[in-house]
Amino acid sequence: MDITFKTENGRFNYRVCAIILHGGKILAMHDDRSPYFYLPGGRVALHERAEDAVLRELREELGIEAKIDRPLWLNQSFFTEDVSGEKYHELCIYFLMDISGADLVARGETFAQQEGRRTHRFQWLPLERLREEYFYPVFLKEAVFHLPEKFTLRTETE
Numbered sequence: 001m002d003i004t005f006k007t008e009n010g011r012f013n014y015r016v017c018a019i020i021l022h023g024g025k026i027l028a029m030h031d032d033r034s035p036y037f038y039l040p041g042g043r044v045a046l047h048e049r050a051e052d053a054v055l056r057e058l059r060e061e062l063g064i065e066a067k068i069d070r071p072l073w074l075n076q077s078f079f080t081e082d083v084s085g086e087k088y089h090e091l092c093i094y095f096l097m098d099i100s101g102a103d104l105v106a107r108g109e110t111f112a113q114q115e116g117r118r119t120h121r122f123q124w125l126p127l128e129r130l131r132e133e134y135f136y137p138v139f140l141k142e143a144v145f146h147l148p149e150k151f152t153l154r155t156e157t158e
Contacts, residue, residue: 010087
């Protein structure tokens with residue numbers, strides 16, 4: 001069971017996200033439901049460790065085995081989702097990932113991957129272009145240039 005619930009005031013999510021960097025680019029994704037780019041990852045299940053969740057999500061979404069380099073942020077986020085208009089209170093742990101044992105770079109600048117009935121479209125976005133992209137979370141457009149050495153708590157209100 002994913003740790004998410006809906007109330008009359010909005011939705012709560014507990015998520016994990018993978019920051020995958022290579023050659024001055026970040027791996028981002030989108031799908032048929034979301035016109036904007038976002039990071040690989042997903043909801044944490046009840047009684048699941050965040051570290052296990054991010055590795056599971058990369059297996060499910062990308063079909064890879066990766067390693068965690070280090071956790072970067074616990075981000076408390078308050079936002080309204082662009083497509084659904086739903087208000088969110090979200091806790092997300094961002095992990096810097098090591099993909100040295102995976103074939104992601106060989107897949108090309110853009111590629112698609114099936115997860116069940118959903119098709120995810122991935123793209124290596126140049127970091128210097130990130131500010132102009134339709135990309136969430138917004139804080140990463142700047143923060144990706146200054147990754148913390150220690151796990152950091154931050155808050156984002158959009």
